[in-house]
Amino acid sequence: MNIVGLDIGYSNLKLAYGNSEKGMQTAIRPAGAAPADRFGSRFDGKEQDDFLHVLVGDEPFIAGVSSDRAEMWERSLHSEYARTPSYTALFHAGLLLSGMTEVDVLVTGLPVDQYKDEVRRAELEKQFIGKHKITPKRTVEISKVKVVAQPTGGLFDMISQDDEENPLIDEDARILVVDPGFFSLDWVLISNGQLQRGSSGTSHQASSVLLEQAGILIAEEYGSKPTVETFEKAIRAGKKSLLVMGQRVDIEPYLKRASDLLSANTATSILTSLRVEKMSPDIVVLVGGGADFFRGAVQTAFPKLKVISPQNPVLSIARGYWELGAA
Structure with a gap:
């Protein structure tokens, strides 16, 4: 049985996939997604090798990149996220990363306040089930979809590790x-x-509010506020400092104070x-x-x-x- 666990976050796209007999694999990518024409070329002329190219309807999108890579495109930070084209692009990117063309069960989740809304849950199940043309040459069919409250997934993971x-x-x-x-x-x-x-x-x-607050604390001492996206990229890369006005700043104390x-x-x-x-x-x-x-x-x-x-x-x-x- 082919299973996909798909956690489409506002900052990261997280994926667990695999056949139930062979076991699970995981993948994680940044949750930036925008129309392909919003992305420029590299300054050195080389190809962008970290792009995931997908379709949303008939429109080409690029997904799985840092949200600040797209030009003239705002990331979605609101409760209607699951209804946006960027969310659909990340859904297709997750299917692409799985390498599957047939999915027996896909499990995903909603924030608790949205999960309590039966109409919202049914809408997401309908959005995910069935056939999806994710690239011009690739279609994925999903047989069954289950939507749960997001934290529930973490409990299942904790129990499996206990x-x-x-x-x-x-x-x-x-x-x-x-x-x-x-x-x-x-x-x-x-x-x-x-x-x-x-x-x-x-x-x-x-977390977005915490990173915004950490940026404000840094600005009070160094004169310039790092963006939330700057913090995100540093944390993903495991970096302990940011460059602020030409000066290296250790971010750990500011994250602690913001927390x-x-x-x-x-x-x-x-x-x-x-x-x-x-x-x-x-x-x-x-x-x-x-x-x-x-x-x-x-x-x-x-x-x-x-x-x-x-x-x-x-x-x-x-x-x-x-x-x-x-x-």
Whole structure:
């Protein structure tokens, strides 16, 4: 059975794919996507070798690149993201990266506030199921689509990594799963094997806001504010510093200060949603690309609880989707 777990984020496209008998492979690309005519040529005349060329309808798009590569094209940072051409281009790019022409099960997700909307879930399932012409010479057919709340994927990934002999997660535990993404910070409470909708939610005080705040802090001391995209590229590349007005600046202290400034809002949003429950969570699972940025805030909100994460949490949602499809 061919399975695809597709996590189309605002900052990164994450993919887990493979046959259920042969196992999972993963891929990650930046989540920039725009019409092909919005991209210029390299200054040295060489070919752009990192472009993924796809179709959106009949229009050529380039996807899987940093969002600041396109000229005269704004990235989508709003709740209607799943309805945009860029999102469709990234969906097609994910199918292209999988190398599959037939997909038995595709699992994807929505932010918690959108997942609660049955119409929105049905719309995304309809958008993904069926035949898709992703390039002039390649068509992919998807037989079944499942849409879940985004943090759920991270929990499946954590459970698949847990040590069966010495598990971190008790099977009777009430589990709070927190997923700090680029545009939204989502959380779900799982109790008795069920998602408690009244205690699950979404905040927009997420990684993009944190990076914007870090840029403001740097500007106050160095006179110029690095863009969010500049931070993104540095973090993807594993760089510890940025060049600001010709001077190298260590970004770690500014990310920490920005996280501390947002921590109160983060804690308040989650704790407020949990007031409807008679019991607190037993453990917190922190997943997603912003896990390291928000670890301190989450631990502050739940000082008595253990906060755990799967390995390489940036891919945890997509890996969990694949595990869910395989199950």
